[in-house]
Amino acid sequence: MDRIVGYKLRRAQLSVFQDFLRTFAGMNLRPAEFSVLALIAAHPGRKQTEIAEQLGIKRANFVALMDDLERRGLAERRKGATDRRSHSLHLTEEGIRFVDMMAAVWREHEERMIARLGGEEERDRLIELLDRLTGTPDESTD
Amino acid sequence: MDRIVGYKLRRAQLSVFQDFLRTFAGMNLRPAEFSVLALIAAHPGRKQTEIAEQLGIKRANFVALMDDLERRGLAERRKGATDRRSHSLHLTEEGIRFVDMMAAVWREHEERMIARLGGEEERDRLIELLDRLTGTPDESTD
Numbered sequence: 001m002d003r004i005v006g007y008k009l010r011r012a013q014l015s016v017f018q019d020f021l022r023t024f025a026g027m028n029l030r031p032a033e034f035s036v037l038a039l040i041a042a043h044p045g046r047k048q049t050e051i052a053e054q055l056g057i058k059r060a061n062f063v064a065l066m067d068d069l070e071r072r073g074l075a076e077r078r079k080g081a082t083d084r085r086s087h088s089l090h091l092t093e094e095g096i097r098f099v100d101m102m103a104a105v106w107r108e109h110e111e112r113m114i115a116r117l118g119g120e121e122e123r124d125r126l127i128e129l130l131d132r133l134t135g136t137p138d139e140s141t142d
Numbered sequence: 143m144d145r146i147v148g149y150k151l152r153r154a155q156l157s158v159f160q161d162f163l164r165t166f167a168g169m170n171l172r173p174a175e176f177s178v179l180a181l182i183a184a185h186p187g188r189k190q191t192e193i194a195e196q197l198g199i200k201r202a203n204f205v206a207l208m209d210d211l212e213r214r215g216l217a218e219r220r221k222g223a224t225d226r227r228s229h230s231l232h233l234t235e236e237g238i239r240f241v242d243m244m245a246a247v248w249r250e251h252e253e254r255m256i257a258r259l260g261g262e263e264e265r266d267r268l269i270e271l272l273d274r275l276t277g278t279p280d281e282s283t284d
Binding site: 001002003004005006007008009010011012013014016017018020028031035038039056110113114116117118121123124125126129130131132133134135 | 143144145146147148149150151152153154155156157158159162163171181182192198203251252258259260264265266267268269270271273274275276277
């Protein structure tokens with residue numbers, strides 16, 4: 001199993017997520033919730049469907065995740081003014097404070113991952129290779 | 143989210159697993175089953191606990207997975223001669239034929255992943271970085 005890309009990827013991903021979950025145990029935050037909150041913070045008012053698609057989260061899972069963030073008082077859906085079927089996503093006041101804390105705690109975790117890799121150059125190299133595998137449209141490999 | 147290691151890892155892992163699942167749809171084989179069969183083929187008679195640990199699969203999940211492989215007639219558990227509580231794992235005759243086919247089909251998938259990365263050197267570089275993240279004992283980074 002030493003050279004198998006999918007296997008090695010999965011092991012590394014589980015290891016990084018384990019560190020993430022330990023780091024965020026006190027804040028009761030899972031990686032998908034982190035990503036959604038970070039994206040809403042960066043793009044308040046963006047449509048639910050766009051954020052789900054950008055993160056590659058299936059519709060049903062995304063709805064459940066947003067229900068939970070609403071229940072916790074961190075984020076909210078607002079109906080579109082023109083298209084009432086489309087929801088735009090926003091942080092609440094409490095959500096904004098939560099995301100500030102989250103960013104500080106996250107930095108700790110990320111520094112540990114960069115240290116494991118051997119520095120920021122290695123991190124950049126890894127991300128470049130991962131983007132090739134994912135085939136992100138903004139990272140052409142030719 | 144452009145520089146976040148865990149996020150990028152997860153996206154790449156999902157993308158590689160999607161290709162794997164598409165490739166193996168006809169054989170009804172999931173990545174964890176592939177790994178277990180490949181390891182039993184490489185080390186017939188190895189203990190259940192060792193294989194589960196090597197793959198980082200939790201005990202309950204591993205038992206369910208082996209139940210399924212037994213039901214499909216591909217692998218079997220045998221009680222240890224000295225320690226009757228420990229099970230050793232073996233492929234059946236049918237399992238041996240299945241693993242031969244599986245290896246041929248897998249090569250297709252893996253070649254596609256190596257092509258996405260840009261070649262075998264890039265694959266090796268990626269795996270070296272992933273091993274640093276996982277902290278595998280046989281891959282010291284100093």
